[in-house]
Amino acid sequence: MHPLIRYVLQRAALALLVVWTGITITFVLSRLMPFNAADLFISRLVAQGGTLTGEQIEAMRRQLLELYGLEKSIIEQYLIFLRNYMVTGEMGPSFAYFPTSVKDVIAKALPWSLLLLIMTSVVSWLVGNGIGILAALTKHRRVSNVLETIAVAFQPIPFAVLAISFLVFYALILKLPIPAPGYVTTGSAIEMLIYMLRRAAFPLMVLVLFGWFGGFVSMKAIALKMREEDFIVYSFLQGAPTNSIRYMIFRNSILPQFTGLVLGLSRVFIGSLLVEYIFNYPGIGYILQGAIANADYNLMLGVLFFATVATAVATFILDLVYPLIDPRIRYPGQG
Amino acid sequence: MSLDILTVNNLDGGYEVFIGNRRVFVHAVDDVSLTLHDNEVLGVAGESGCGKSTLAKMVYGGIIPPLVVRSGSISLVTRGGEVLEMNKLDIDTIRRKIWWIEISYIPQNSMNVLNPLKRIKDQFIGVFKYHNIEMDKNEIIKYLKDTLTTLSLPPEVINAYPHQLSGGMRQRVVIALSLLFNPRIVLADEPTTAVDVVTQRVILSLLKEWRENNKSSFILISHDMSVHAYMDNRIAIMYAGNIVELGNTFDVFREPLHPYTKALIESLIRKGDKSIRKGLAGQPPDLINPPPGCRFHPRCPYAINICRAKEPPTTSLDKDRYVRCWLYANPR
Ligand SMILES: Nc1ncnc2c1ncn2[C@@H]1O[C@H](COP(=O)(O)OP(=O)(O)O)[C@@H](O)[C@H]1O
Ligand SMILES: [Mg+2]
Numbered sequence A: 001m002h003p004l005i006r007y008v009l010q011r012a013a014l015a016l017l018v019v020w021t022g023i024t025i026t027f028v029l030s031r032l033m034p035f036n037a038a039d040l041f042i043s044r045l046v047a048q049g050g051t052l053t054g055e056q057i058e059a060m061r062r063q064l065l066e067l068y069g070l071e072k073s074i075i076e077q078y079l080i081f082l083r084n085y086m087v088t089g090e091m092g093p094s095f096a097y098f099p100t101s102v103k104d105v106i107a108k109a110l111p112w113s114l115l116l117l118i119m120t121s122v123v124s125w126l127v128g129n130g131i132g133i134l135a136a137l138t139k140h141r142r143v144s145n146v147l148e149t150i151a152v153a154f155q156p157i158p159f160a161v162l163a164i165s166f167l168v169f170y171a172l173i174l175k176l177p178i179p180a181p182g183y184v185t186t187g188s189a190i191e192m193l194i195y196m197l198r199r200a201a202f203p204l205m206v207l208v209l210f211g212w213f214g215g216f217v218s219m220k221a222i223a224l225k226m227r228e229e230d231f232i233v234y235s236f237l238q239g240a241p242t243n244s245i246r247y248m249i250f251r252n253s254i255l256p257q258f259t260g261l262v263l264g265l266s267r268v269f270i271g272s273l274l275v276e277y278i279f280n281y282p283g284i285g286y287i288l289q290g291a292i293a294n295a296d297y298n299l300m301l302g303v304l305f306f307a308t309v310a311t312a313v314a315t316f317i318l319d320l321v322y323p324l325i326d327p328r329i330r331y332p333g334q335g
Numbered sequence B: 001m002s003l004d005i006l007t008v009n010n011l012d013g014g015y016e017v018f019i020g021n022r023r024v025f026v027h028a029v030d031d032v033s034l035t036l037h038d039n040e041v042l043g044v045a046g047e048s049g050c051g052k053s054t055l056a057k058m059v060y061g062g063i064i065p066p067l068v069v070r071s072g073s074i075s076l077v078t079r080g081g082e083v084l085e086m087n088k089l090d091i092d093t094i095r096r097k098i099w100w101i102e103i104s105y106i107p108q109n110s111m112n113v114l115n116p117l118k119r120i121k122d123q124f125i126g127v128f129k130y131h132n133i134e135m136d137k138n139e140i141i142k143y144l145k146d147t148l149t150t151l152s153l154p155p156e157v158i159n160a161y162p163h164q165l166s167g168g169m170r171q172r173v174v175i176a177l178s179l180l181f182n183p184r185i186v187l188a189d190e191p192t193t194a195v196d197v198v199t200q201r202v203i204l205s206l207l208k209e210w211r212e213n214n215k216s217s218f219i220l221i222s223h224d225m226s227v228h229a230y231m232d233n234r235i236a237i238m239y240a241g242n243i244v245e246l247g248n249t250f251d252v253f254r255e256p257l258h259p260y261t262k263a264l265i266e267s268l269i270r271k272g273d274k275s276i277r278k279g280l281a282g283q284p285p286d287l288i289n290p291p292p293g294c295r296f297h298p299r300c301p302y303a304i305n306i307c308r309a310k311e312p313p314t315t316s317l318d319k320d321r322y323v324r325c326w327l328y329a330n331p332r
Helices: A003-032 A037-047 A054-067 A074-088 A102-137 A141-154 A159-173 A189-211 A213-227 A230-237 A242-254 A257-278 A284-293 A297-325 B052-060 B091-098 B120-130 B137-150 B155-159 B167-178 B197-214 B225-231 B249-254 B259-266 B305-309
Strands: B004-019 B022-037 B041-045 B067-077 B083-085 B103-106 B185-189 B217-221 B234-239 B242-248 B314-318 B321-324
Touching (some): A003 A074, A003 A297, A037 A054, A102 A189, A102 A213, A102 A257, A141 A213, A213 A257, A242 A257, A257 A297, B004 B052, B022 B041, B022 B052, B041 B052, B041 B225, B052 B103, B103 B167, B120 B167, B137 B155, B137 B167, B167 B185, B197 B217, B197 B225, B234 B259, B242 B249, B242 B259
Parallel strands (some): B041 B234, B185 B217
Antiparallel strands (some): B004 B022, B004 B067, B242 B321
16 A cells, blocks of 8 residues: 555544544443433423423333433443444434434534634634744834733633633623624525624634734744754855845744644634624534533534544644645655 | 955954853954965864854854954955955845855854755755846756765755755755855865765865865864865964964974974874874863963963963964964063
8 A cells, every 4th residue: 555545544543533532432421420311301391390290201201212312221322322423423303402403403503613713713823923923023022022921921821711701801891792693594605604704703803812822922932943043044144135034934933833723723612612602603602502501412412522523633634734834744655 | 475365353252141140251262363365275273162163153254142243353355356344344235245155154063054944956046046146947956966966965965855865965065055156265164074084085175176176265164183184275273262373284284383283283193103192181261261371271281380371472483374372482
């Protein structure tokens, strides 16, 4: 087999392994919970004051157990769970949006989330790295030091905390309006996209506001170190004009940052879920909130599954793309 | 009579560094005066830590902090016959008019100075661009292949990235880069450290041939006296920031005057000599607090009282021969 094909297959297998591990952990966690989906559903019905007799409840419980496959042995449940998630994509019905299937609920929200997530990662990355390199090359040390202080102070704070603090600040202190929820379901694809982008603009701004620190701090550090590298000094001594040297510093510093771009996707994930909810942005975060509020555990599992898949896919893409951009990393079997 | 194409007068400088919070000055080049003739190799010898590389950087004009120049002047006669006071020019003029065109530089760690992300040929093309020199790409490639072949490198090297080459190959690529525009002066700082003795000899003889064909001059820095014996027309011996002796290579090797020069030459292995070489005991001094008087006195077997108290004067013995040592400073 060609080594390149083997490499791709290996990486793909690794990604599958990650997904499988994720599913297994999810499964184990869900079965370790002291209650199951059927009991939960019924207890909610009862709590809502439904007038049901004991037999009716028992019948319903059995039906639900069957629906969720909970009456089978744990091994069988696991195998079915695996098959459903990894092969057929059937993740059962959602409670919160009963009887819509989890698959459909997620499928509807996913494009929204992906749009926001990808735009956030890319824009934050561009902004962070852009001002990072400028800060490293500028003569205005004061400005760049102030930026660095801010970035270093905020960077370790979890994204979720930042997002919530921002909301408190925005809604309770500044008392600014929060956009209304709702989907537009008609219109051409272009109109839809424009609508989505408009809806995404505000959460995007908020996410980028807190998303640039990481890129900035690491870019500035890398570029400052790069300035002193032997080959940069050598180019200077060869008579390279300042702009060529700047470009060289940029080109060599940006490479390691691509990892940040792809991994940023997963870092932003939870934060963006929160921000979606906060701004009524109809993505995964919004439905996850619904899922949590309604104890919709199928839907939660589905969302978790997507988070796992997203991380695995991102890593896989990174593995494949790196040798293209950095000549020091080669595919096996290549010159 | 040969023309002086580079004149260095009273050059003095070093590194301003912090040890903890204390600011100290590493006085690596102490009042050095030198001339470089047209069409010659001037060697600079001395143990490591004597300030040879610092002298090279200062002469080249590549002053990057913490290096500072405290005083001195450098004048250069270009191929066009123009006399330039290098210390009076701004860095941009030096960059455009002098570097690589009049003087090129082979830095000490030359095997590690190539851009890791660029193919060898693109690094050469880059240098043309830095100096706005138009040239046909195919012509460059052809020229490159020839140059690399003269340095006994396979022509395929041009398509390689630096990490695909050995240290010795990279070093030769950097040497080839420095010869690109046929500069009048090449400042070579330990140009053959990454190669074995056999390859070293091959490269040195190629450099020699190139220089003789181009009538360029070299300032060749090396701690290795056998390299100097093979290459130099004249040799300067550097110790702790001072030039302690300078003369024609033949004269210096035949009759070294300064005790330090004697020690350096004695440590060489001569043909047919089976006795164990005695090295010089001790190390060059700390340049933050150099010893008073002659900086060599703590290691000098001939040291007398005055050596510990006063810096020795420069004693000229000949037009092109001088020594800085109290033993030769007779007050006649
Ligand atoms: N960047 C630097 N910062 C501080 N001190 C330095 C630096 N480079 C060299 N030195 C010191 O300057 C002195 C001379 O060094 P160098 O010129 O490299 O000597 P050589 O080339 O003869 O080995 C040494 O004491 C060395 O430690
Ligand atoms: Mg050196």
